[in-house]
Every structure is written in structure tokens, then in C-alpha cells.
Amino acid sequence: MLLPREGIESLFANRGDKDSSKFKLEKSYSDRVDGNLSVPVDCASAEVTGAASSSQVWSITLEKNHIPLTELDALQAKRKMDMNHTFIQQLKKSQQVLYVVHETIEASEETSYEESTEAGGGFMAQFYAKFNVKGTRVKKQSMTIPKGCALAFRAIQLGITDESWYLDYFPYETRTMFVSDGSSPGKLVELEVELKENCQILSTLSPDLLRIFLKAIKAVMRDTNLFQELTQKMDAVLHDTGGSGLETESPDLKELLSSLQNSSRDLLLELARAIAYTLDALDELMEDQLVLLLEALEEKILPQWLKLVGSILEHDIEDTAGPFSVDPALFSFPQEKEQELTIALVGMSGVKLQNDGSALCMDNAFPAVAALYVSLYILSLLSNSD
Known part of the structure; x- marks a missing residue:
């Protein structure tokens, strides 16, 4: 698609402009843990017994191929875009974005990877209600990576104007990094979009x-x-x-x-x-949280929990170091036990709630809180049949 501006020439004058290097990664890991735990906490108690083992074995030789962006930039003066090319015409019609891959990490030889995890035992928790969770989980994964397979790549967006083209180092973003009032919208909107993409069918x-x-x-x-x-x-x-x-x-x-x-x-x-x-x-949730969610289904308090966790995600909890506020009404219930269960539920996801509405997040709490929100959303959706 890049035509010479004058005469015929190779894409790169010096074939050595493509840099290549190899490196090897190896890992072997195995462990086993046995034990039991019994913890009484006020009106709640829990007993856990079991054993777990896991192992990972892999070794891979990787090759990094790299074309410097300065070399790509230099091509702008030598090459023009073929605007009549079918692919370019289709891009123009569909308003798609074009990228060029300038760095890859590839497997230089065929590689096998194996991983296995086994956990067994019993769990019993009592939070004003009692549920039993027991059994054995065995997870085994294996795959073969063929030679030449690209495991990772780095790309940069291309801008096209008439027959000219350029590397777009700072592509236009609809959202700005700077918010005038100093607040951040958090990632709740993005999470809701992801939920609809994956679970819209359930609402039908x-x-x-x-x-x-x-x-x-x-x-x-x-x-x-x-x-x-x-x-x-x-x-x-x-x-x-x-x-x-x-x-x-x-x-x-x-x-x-x-x-x-x-x-x-x-x-x-x-x-x-x-x-x-x-x-x-x-x-992604703790087994204690699954027990609490099952009880919440019986108590019909899932919708209020969903609103509470959603209000937490409205804050930028990934980058917020200090305390922030949530509406105390969202974790205020007619019975004290329900409020205690609510504080315990979000606490297991790394958010400490106070009765005055203040909250404090632990480091890296976002994935756990997001998983809790998704679980509450879907369970609330499914329980609408009741």
C-alpha cells in the first residue's frame, strides 16, 4: 500500500534496520499446603479444612523483532499511500483505524506449557444462616506454542490524509485526562458496558x-x-x-x-x-462472600448491595489513596445483622466501610470490587423471576 514517490526502491535501504534479539525464560514451581482453621467472630463462625497443591513447568525461547519508529518516520518522505488500494478504500468506508506493528515477541521454537492446580477440603460458615461448601477443584491447563507464533506485539496508529501518512503518537481520545472539578468518574461506566456486552442476552x-x-x-x-x-x-x-x-x-x-x-x-x-x-x-470472590450472596438472595437485599458497590466504583479507587465518602443510606438496613453482613461483604473485597459513610480502599482492590459488582448485577437480574 506504500508506493515509492520516485522510482523503485526497497522499503528499507539497509536490511539491518530490523533489529532482532533472543532470550530464554524458564519457570518451575510446585507446592502443597495442608491445614485447618476455626475462627469465631461475634455472631459469625467459620471452619475450614483442606489441602491444596499446584505446579507449573515451562521454558521458552523468545525472539524480539523491532523496527525503530525513527525508521518508519523516515519512510514518510520516500513512500506515499496508495489511496486506490482496495483495503484503503474499505477502511475509508467503514471509518476503521489502521495500525502498524513495529515490534513483536515471537517463539523461536515450539514450546509446551503445563499447569495443574488441585484443591480439596470442606468449608462451613455461619452468618445467621448456615451453608456447606465442599468438594475438590482440579484445574489442568496445557498448550503448545508453535514456532514463529507472536506472543506479544507493539503497534502505533497511522494517520492518513490524501496520499500522505504519518505515525499518530497521540491519537485523539474522547475522554480527557484532566477534569476541571478535580474529580474522576471511576470505571463504573466501562464495567457496565462490559456487562451489557457479555450478559445482555440474560435480560431477554x-x-x-x-x-x-x-x-x-x-x-x-x-x-x-x-x-x-x-x-x-x-x-x-x-x-x-x-x-x-x-x-x-x-x-x-x-x-x-x-x-x-x-x-x-x-x-x-x-x-x-x-x-x-x-x-x-x-x-474471583471468597467463599465467605458466596455464602453471604446466597443469604442475600433469600433476604431480598441484593439490589441495595448492588447500588452500594456501584457507588464505590464511581470513585477512582485504583488511584485514591485516602478515604472517600459513600451515601450511608446505602448500607443502612432495618436490622443490624444486615448492616453487619454488608460491611463484611465489601470488606472482603478490600473496602473498609464506616457507619458515618466514610470508606477506605486497600491497594489493588478494584478487581475484587469489580467482580463483586458483576456478581451482584447478574444475580439481581436472574432473581427478577422470583
């Missing part, structure tokens, strides 16, 4: 299907074996783009998997994506 389900979905999600929140089974089946659907392998012996999952099996291919993929997204969020 009938009340009967919502009850089926909620029943299955509640079951996997109580049983780690069922959680693992549903996760594996959804992964299989998304990778195979088919509905095979959706049979189960579990009565808690049978209705859900049967409904999926009878869905069209496109609907199946959308529903599987929404379920997998839900499981990913729940998997």
Missing part, C-alpha cells in the same frame, strides 16, 4: 428460564464440584462452537444444560458466554 430470557439459570448458579455457588463441571462445559461450548457434551448426572444442572442443548447455535454461544462470564466473576 423468560421468567421460567431465569429461574432455571438462577437455580444452577446457586447450586454451583454451594458446590465446588458443580462449579468446575459447569465451567468446563461452558469452555467446551465456546471453544468447539457446538452443543455436544452438555449431558450431566447432576439434577441441579440438568435443566440448564437441557435448555442450552435445545437452543440454536447462535443463542447457545451467547448464553454460554454469559454463563462463563458469570462464573469468572464468582470465581
Whole structure:
């Protein structure tokens, strides 16, 4: 697409302008932990027993290929853009953005990677209600990286005006870094967009299907074996783009998997994506939090929890070092136990709430708070059938 301005010449006068270097990464890790824990805390108590082991083994030789941006800049005087090229015409019609890759990290030889994690034991917690969570989780992952596979790359946006082109070091952004009143909108809006992209299909389900979905999600929140089974089946659907392998012996999952099996291919993929997204969020939560969410479903207080966590995310909690304020009414409940459960729930995600409405975030709390918000959002959506 870059035509010589005069005569015929190679893209780079010196073939040595493309820099290449190799380096090797190796890692081997294995551990095992056994133990038990019993903690009484006021009106709550918890007992945990179990064992866990994990291992990772990998070694890879990487090659870094790099074309300096100064060399690309120098091409502007030598090459012009072919505005009649079909690809450029399609970009112009669709208003798409064009990037050029100027650095890659590639596998210089075929590499295998293996990882396994196993956890087993029992968990019992009592927060004015009692639920049992027990079972064994086994996660095994393996993959082969072919030679020449690009594992990472760096790109820069291209700007095109008539036949000229340039490297856009500072592409236009609709949002500004500087806010006149000194406040930050946080990432709640971005998270809600992500939620709609992944879970919009759930809002279109009938009340009967919502009850089926909620029943299955509640079951996997109580049983780690069922959680693992549903996760594996959804992964299989998304990778195979088919509905095979959706049979189960579990009565808690049978209705859900049967409904999926009878869905069209496109609907199946959308529903599987929404379920997998839900499981990913729940998997980020502590087991104590899953217990509290199950109780909140019974107590009908999920909507208020959702508003509270949403109000926390309206603050820029990733960069906020000191305390900030939330509306105390959002964690004010008729019964004291509900307020205690609320403070405990968000505290497990790294946010310490005070009765006066002040809050303080621990470092790196955003992922845990975001996962809690997603879980509350989806559970509230599914429980609308009740």
C-alpha cells in the first residue's frame, strides 16, 4: 500500500534496520499446603479444612523483532499511500483505524506449557444462616506454542490524509485526562458496558428460564464440584462452537444444560458466554462472600448491595489513596445483622466501610470490587423471576 514517490526502491535501504534479539525464560514451581482453621467472630463462625497443591513447568525461547519508529518516520518522505488500494478504500468506508506493528515477541521454537492446580477440603460458615461448601477443584491447563507464533506485539496508529501518512503518537481520545472539578468518574461506566456486552442476552430470557439459570448458579455457588463441571462445559461450548457434551448426572444442572442443548447455535454461544462470564466473576470472590450472596438472595437485599458497590466504583479507587465518602443510606438496613453482613461483604473485597459513610480502599482492590459488582448485577437480574 506504500508506493515509492520516485522510482523503485526497497522499503528499507539497509536490511539491518530490523533489529532482532533472543532470550530464554524458564519457570518451575510446585507446592502443597495442608491445614485447618476455626475462627469465631461475634455472631459469625467459620471452619475450614483442606489441602491444596499446584505446579507449573515451562521454558521458552523468545525472539524480539523491532523496527525503530525513527525508521518508519523516515519512510514518510520516500513512500506515499496508495489511496486506490482496495483495503484503503474499505477502511475509508467503514471509518476503521489502521495500525502498524513495529515490534513483536515471537517463539523461536515450539514450546509446551503445563499447569495443574488441585484443591480439596470442606468449608462451613455461619452468618445467621448456615451453608456447606465442599468438594475438590482440579484445574489442568496445557498448550503448545508453535514456532514463529507472536506472543506479544507493539503497534502505533497511522494517520492518513490524501496520499500522505504519518505515525499518530497521540491519537485523539474522547475522554480527557484532566477534569476541571478535580474529580474522576471511576470505571463504573466501562464495567457496565462490559456487562451489557457479555450478559445482555440474560435480560431477554423468560421468567421460567431465569429461574432455571438462577437455580444452577446457586447450586454451583454451594458446590465446588458443580462449579468446575459447569465451567468446563461452558469452555467446551465456546471453544468447539457446538452443543455436544452438555449431558450431566447432576439434577441441579440438568435443566440448564437441557435448555442450552435445545437452543440454536447462535443463542447457545451467547448464553454460554454469559454463563462463563458469570462464573469468572464468582470465581474471583471468597467463599465467605458466596455464602453471604446466597443469604442475600433469600433476604431480598441484593439490589441495595448492588447500588452500594456501584457507588464505590464511581470513585477512582485504583488511584485514591485516602478515604472517600459513600451515601450511608446505602448500607443502612432495618436490622443490624444486615448492616453487619454488608460491611463484611465489601470488606472482603478490600473496602473498609464506616457507619458515618466514610470508606477506605486497600491497594489493588478494584478487581475484587469489580467482580463483586458483576456478581451482584447478574444475580439481581436472574432473581427478577422470583
